Amino acid sequence: MAFTGKYEVESQENYDAFMKAIGIPAETIEKGRDFKFTTEVVQNGNTFTWSQIYPGHTMTNTFTIGQESDMETMSGKKFKAVVQLEGGKIIVDFGKYKHTSEIVGGKLVETSVAAGNTFTRISKRIA
Template structure:
């Protein structure tokens, strides 16, 4: 259960550019820029509950690896997707970006890519 735990964001790259690319309003981008996003992952075998606490809301996605699940985007849009796990890396295709997450040492490293722009977030276990 490598992903189990609570993580607090330490650093992020290409935050503004990526969020603008996927259509997040400027006021929301501004509110979240220096906010210490907390991610909590509960992993039970192939079942995951993945929650992220943002300034304006908490987003929780529940999914089972290799099974279609209903998910929610950062912008609050509902969609169906299949999450995969290969080589210790979780991958899911959101409607307008692809997201990966992996544990590297004691850190959660997440990358979201849209139209050639990749936002990288690194979070420490708390």
């Protein structure tokens, strides 16, 4: 169960350009830029509960690899998606962007791509 754990954001690259590309308002981008939120992942076989815990708000997606699941984007948009697991990477198409998560050197590395902009977030394991 490589993904199970609690992670705290350590660094981000290309945050502003990516958020603009997916249509996040400037004031929301400004507020979210320096949030040190945590991500909590519980993996039970092919089923995952993935929570991002922000100050005053938690966003949780529960999904099973290869099955259609109800999902929610960072901006609150709800949709259905089939999450894939390829080469140890969790891959989901959020409509406006494609998101990949993997564990590299004990850290959670998340990469999102939209309109030619690549956003990378690296989080360290804290539990």
